[in-house]
Amino acid sequence: MDSEQWDRRYAGSELVWTAQPNRFLVSEVSDLQPGRALDLACGEGRNTVWLAEQGWRARGVDFSSVAIEKARELAAAREVEADWEVADLSAYRPPAGAFDLVVVFYLQVPAAQRTPILAAAAAAVADGGTLLVVAHDLTNLDNGYGGPQDPTVLYRAEDVIADLADSGLMIERGERVERPVATDTGERVALDALVRARRG
Numbered sequence: 001m002d003s004e005q006w007d008r009r010y011a012g013s014e015l016v017w018t019a020q021p022n023r024f025l026v027s028e029v030s031d032l033q034p035g036r037a038l039d040l041a042c043g044e045g046r047n048t049v050w051l052a053e054q055g056w057r058a059r060g061v062d063f064s065s066v067a068i069e070k071a072r073e074l075a076a077a078r079e080v081e082a083d084w085e086v087a088d089l090s091a092y093r094p095p096a097g098a099f100d101l102v103v104v105f106y107l108q109v110p111a112a113q114r115t116p117i118l119a120a121a122a123a124a125v126a127d128g129g130t131l132l133v134v135a136h137d138l139t140n141l142d143n144g145y146g147g148p149q150d151p152t153v154l155y156r157a158e159d160v161i162a163d164l165a166d167s168g169l170m171i172e173r174g175e176r177v178e179r180p181v182a183t184d185t186g187e188r189v190a191l192d193a194l195v196r197a198r199r200g
């Protein structure tokens with residue numbers, strides 16, 4: 001999907017996603033000392049805003065200007081400051097070594113796009129900093145709930161680890177994780193890929 005398609009999806013006052021942070025962001029980041037954080041493909045800003053609430057100096061980047069406007073509104077409603085930027089990650093190169101935390105949540109793009117984006121994300125991690133990538137796992141297609149149904153935009157932790165091979169980051173955690181989802185017909189389980197990596 002290009003930015004115009006995402007803009008159309010985000011049109012309307014309702015949030016497409018939730019205002020609550022992703023459960024894996026909370027579990028993986030809560031033990032880190034707040035510093036400078038970069039949320040790539042931030043969407044409507046739920047994770048950026050939560051980071052700001054935890055004391056991070058947070059910046060959210062997405063190529064949907066509609067999503068970024070909703071993110072600004074979410075931050076204002078929650079009375080926190082964050083920086084927002086409309087940019088296409090295929091061309092966006094964040095400053096190297098500038099962030100203590102870089103997160104990429106549910107960026108479902110084909111491998112040819114994903115690999116350079118994750119390389120740029122990794123390069124933005126400062127010494128001692130953390131990169132956290134969470135995505136719909138490839139196996140979610142057959143064995144999990146929801147998510148994109150196009151296998152070319154799904155991936156596994158192993159794929160992310162391969163993308164980071166030359167990044168200089170140390171892989172701290174790389175695995176498939178289960179995410180319970182409440183539905184009208186009861187709880188279902190979505191399968192996500194999670195990679196947490198650290199520089200130094």
Ligand SMILES: C[S@@+](CC[C@H](N)C(=O)[O-])C[C@H]1O[C@@H](n2cnc3c(N)ncnc32)[C@H](O)[C@@H]1O
Binds near residue numbers: 040107
């Ligand atoms: C499934 S949403 C996830 C949003 C957010 N990370 C979250 O977890 O709530 C995927 C986001 O990726 C953004 N996106 C996809 N391709 C992009 C690109 N090339 N550059 C910037 N943003 C992109 C979309 O606009 C969308 O907001």
